[in-house]
Amino acid sequence: MTDQWWVGVRQRLEAAGAGPSGSRVFGALGHRWIVEDPLTQGELAELEAQTDVRLPEEYRTFLLHVGAGGAGPAYGLFPVRRVQGRWRWEGDGADLADLTRLAAPFPDQGPDPKLLDDLLAQRPEEEDFDDIEDFDDAIEAWDERWEAIMFAPERTAGAIVISHLGCAQREWLIINGSHRGTIWSDCRVDDVDLAPLLDDDGTPVTFARWYTDWLEKAERTALSAP
Structure with missing residues (x-):
């Protein structure tokens, strides 16, 4: 017991x-x-x-x-x-x-590791943008894509x-x-x-x-x- x-x-x-x-x-x-x-x-x-x-x-x-x-x-x-x-x-x-x-x-399995690696590689970097507002918009859009995969309700x-x-x-x-x-x-x-x-x-x-x-x-x- x-x-x-x-x-x-x-x-x-x-x-x-x-x-x-x-x-x-x-x-x-x-x-x-x-x-x-x-x-x-x-x-x-x-x-x-x-x-x-x-x-x-x-x-x-x-x-x-x-x-x-x-x-x-x-x-x-x-x-x-x-x-x-x-x-x-x-x-x-x-x-x-x-x-x-x-x-x-x-x-039993999470997201495809290659999918996550590819998405991480696409994460915007601030130095690639001349305008901070453009960077903020890009990182916000990336975050939405990332969270849709990582925090999908079926994951947990x-x-x-x-x-x-x-x-x-x-x-x-x-x-x-x-x-x-x-x-x-x-x-x-x-x-x-x-x-x-x-x-x-x-x-x-x-x-x-x-x-x-x-x-x-x-x-x-x-x-x-x-």
């Missing part, structure tokens, strides 16, 4: 938050080491019925045994909450996930945003499809495509590994002498 990952985690978070250097952990001033209450079995069932998808086991057991969100990697784990009778994830960029597409599989079907790293960089949890349960990096704001987080041996990082690795590193900082 994957709930073994979460034994004692709430207590460890509380201890880290009270540690002499708890405020030095990156993002701690944002999540303040607060963990929301866990979901009940009934609430989880309602959430999964609304989204029409069973959440990955490591994540769903986290929701049941640790909390609905809060203290976690970067600026924290986006909480899932019921708002006006409907469930949704909340956080900076959480609305990038289309909740009507969660039951669809996350795509079957996935939710779960963390914000700052500077519009985020991380996604894949909840449906062949990559189900894995964490993906989103640096599209820096013209870098979505990519899975990989362990040292090249194994895709799953939710439990992602969270517990963060907690172990955070504890080393939080419990150290100031």
Whole structure:
């Protein structure tokens, strides 16, 4: 059972938050080491019925045994909450996930790399323009073409945003499809495509590994002498 990952985690978070250097952990001033209450079995069932998808086991057991969100990697784990009778994830960029597409599989392949390379090669450069307004118009038109490909809604079907790293960089949890349960990096704001987080041996990082690795590193900082 994957709930073994979460034994004692709430207590460890509380201890880290009270540690002499708890405020030095990156993002701690944002999540303040607060963990929301866990979901009940009934609430989880309602959430999964609304989204029409069973959440990955490591994540769903986290929701049941640790909390609905809060203290976690970067600026924290986006909480899932019921708002006006409907469930949704909340956080900076959480609305990038289309909740009507969660039951669809996350795509196995992104855009054609050659298409992206060609488009990047066509990006306007300011020195090629005599008039700054002409450059602004050209870069705006290029941005529209780039974003239409990179941020197409089908790119992130079957996935939710779960963390914000700052500077519009985020991380996604894949909840449906062949990559189900894995964490993906989103640096599209820096013209870098979505990519899975990989362990040292090249194994895709799953939710439990992602969270517990963060907690172990955070504890080393939080419990150290100031």
